[in-house]
Amino acid sequence: DAGVIQSPRHEVTEMGQEVTLRCKPISGHDYLFWYRQTMMRGLELLIYFNNNVPIDDSGMPEDRFSAKMPNASFSTLKIQPSEPRDSAVYFCASSPSGGATEAFFGQGTRLTVV
Amino acid sequence: GQQVMQIPQYQHVQEGEDFTTYCNSSTTLSNIQWYKQRPGGHPVFLIQLVKSGEVKKQKRLTFQFGEAKKNSSLHITATQTTDVGTYFCAGPRDSNYQLIWGAGTKLIIKP
Numbered sequence: 001d002a003g004v005i006q007s008p009r010h011e012v013t014e015m016g017q018e019v020t021l022r023c024k025p026i027s028g029h030d031y032l033f034w035y036r037q038t039m040m041r042g043l044e045l046l047i048y049f050n051n052n053v054p055i056d057d058s059g060m061p062e063d064r065f066s067a068k069m070p071n072a073s074f075s076t077l078k079i080q081p082s083e084p085r086d087s088a089v090y091f092c093a094s095s096p097s098g099g100a101t102e103a104f105f106g107q108g109t110r111l112t113v114v
Numbered sequence: 115g116q117q118v119m120q121i122p123q124y125q126h127v128q129e130g131e132d133f134t135t136y137c138n139s140s141t142t143l144s145n146i147q148w149y150k151q152r153p154g155g156h157p158v159f160l161i162q163l164v165k166s167g168e169v170k171k172q173k174r175l176t177f178q179f180g181e182a183k184k185n186s187s188l189h190i191t192a193t194q195t196t197d198v199g200t201y202f203c204a205g206p207r208d209s210n211y212q213l214i215w216g217a218g219t220k221l222i223i224k225p
Contacts (some may be wrong), residue, residue, distance in 0.1 A: 099209035103157075
């Protein structure tokens with residue numbers, strides 16, 4: 001397996017634009033997690049899915065953020081409209097058994113909102 | 115709420131010196147995991163500890179899980195430049211479905 005695949009690797013966008021980040025988890029993993037990492041706040045869990053169903057979205061900062069998982073092999077994180085404070089590295093991770101086993105991270109998307 | 119505290123935030127060492135990072139949970143954990151993130155990279159799983167008092171070694175890295183399963187440590191002997199990065203501990207939330215992360219300890223090798 002190629003591991004967790006995220007795209008794009010880098011995204012630069014203007015304030016107010018819509019941004020969509022994509023993730024393909026490892027096949028067979030039932031859990032998918034979206035994280036955000038910044039120097040100030042460290043690694044934050046935004047939302048996670050179990051078997052394509054959103055379980056906990058309490059980490060999503062605002063209504064501008066939304067996430068979907070239409071099938072077991074694809075998830076998106078959308079920010080609309082984007083703001084400069086959304087600039088961060090966004091990681092997607094998948095796991096076979098949630099917190100009971102290791103999480104496999106994608107390489108991340110570095111988002112810059114200008 | 116459930117928390118995982120990790121100290122120190124940074125550690126500067128000379129190459130060849132030892133490095134230790136400590137992790138403390140507010141609740142008993144079913145397991146604790148350690149990850150390494152290289153500069154510009156993504157967190158990569160190192161190891162999982164499950165048993166009370168467990169000690170595991172990976173070459174120069176020694177991982178310990180406390181008897182009460184609330185604390186853990188990672189010790190690196192004779193650091194090398196390849197050890198540079200941030201080390202995170204993480205433990206499952208009570209529901210066991212998601213991980214709670216420590217803030218990480220950044221290992222910096224002095225020039």
